[in-house]
C-alpha cells in the first residue's frame with residue numbers, strides 16, 4: 001500500500017566520499033558538528049563498514065550504495081527502533097518499484113530476495129541529556145553491481161545484488177533517488193501520525209510472520225517458536241512450543257521462510 005500524497009519536508013544534502021571507514025561513523029561526526037537533518041553521507045567504498053554487533057559489512061568500491069542518513073526526529077527515544085522498520089519498508093518499496101521483483105523484509109533489518117540478503121540496515125541514535133533524541137543515523141547498504149564471483153565464498157551463498165536479481169546494471173544515484181522518494185513520505189507520515197501505516201506496509205512485505213524462527217542475541221540462540229505478530233511498536237511476538245508468547249524488540253532471527 002503506497003502513500004498517495006503527504007508533503008515531504010526533509011531537505012537532502014548529499015556528501016560523497018571516495019573512501020570512508022564507515023558512513024555511519026562519518027554521519028555521527030557531522031551530527032555532532034551540527035549538520036542538518038537530511039544530510040546524506042555516501043562512500044564509494046568503506047574500509048570498516050559495519051553491521052550489528054560490529055560485524056563486517058562488505059562494501060567494495062563502486063559495487064553498491066553505502067550510505068547513512070542523518071535524522072533529528074522529534075519522537076520518543078523508545079520509538080526510534082521503528083526507524084529501522086520504516087527504512088526497511090522504504091528500501092523494499094524502492095527496490096520493488098525499480099525492478100518489479102518481490103523483495104521481502106526479514107525482521108528487523110534485512111531486505112531479502114529468494115532467500116538472499118541484498119540490503120542491511122544499521123540505525124544508531126544519540127540521546128540528549130534530557131533523554132530526547134539528539135540525532136539518529138540510519139546506515140544502509142544495498143548491493144547493486146556484484147556478480148556471483150564478487151562475493152567471497154561465505155557471502156556467495158547468502159547474498160545477492162540488483163544485478164544478480166535482474167541482469168540490469170543500476171546506477172547508485174538511481175537507487176538512492178528511488179529510496180529517498182519513498183523514505184521522505186514515510187518519515188514525514190511517521191512523525192505526524194505514528195507507526196500504524198508503516199506497520200501495515202511492513203506486514204505486507206515481511207517474510208517473517210507465520211513461520212518458525214530462532215531468536216539470537218549476540219549470536220547465541222535464546223528462544224525459538226513461531227513468529228506470530230509484530231506489535232504496534234515494532235516488536236516481534238514469538239510463541240514457543242509450550243504456548244508462551246514473548247515479545248522481542250532486539251536481536252535477530254534465523255528463519256527458513258525467507259530462504260525461498
Ligand code: BT5
Nearest residue numbers: 022023024049050051052057058067120121139140141159
Ligand atoms: C546489517 O547488519 O545487515 C547492517 C548493515 C549496514 C551496512 C551499512 S552500509 C552504510 C552504513 N555504514 C556502515 O558502516 N554500516 C551501514 P547485520 O544484520 O549484523 O548483518 C551483518 C552480516 O551480513 C555479516 O555478518 C555478513 O554475514 C552479512 N554481510 C556482510 N556484507 C554483506 C553484503 N555486502 N551483502 C550481504 N550480506 C552481507
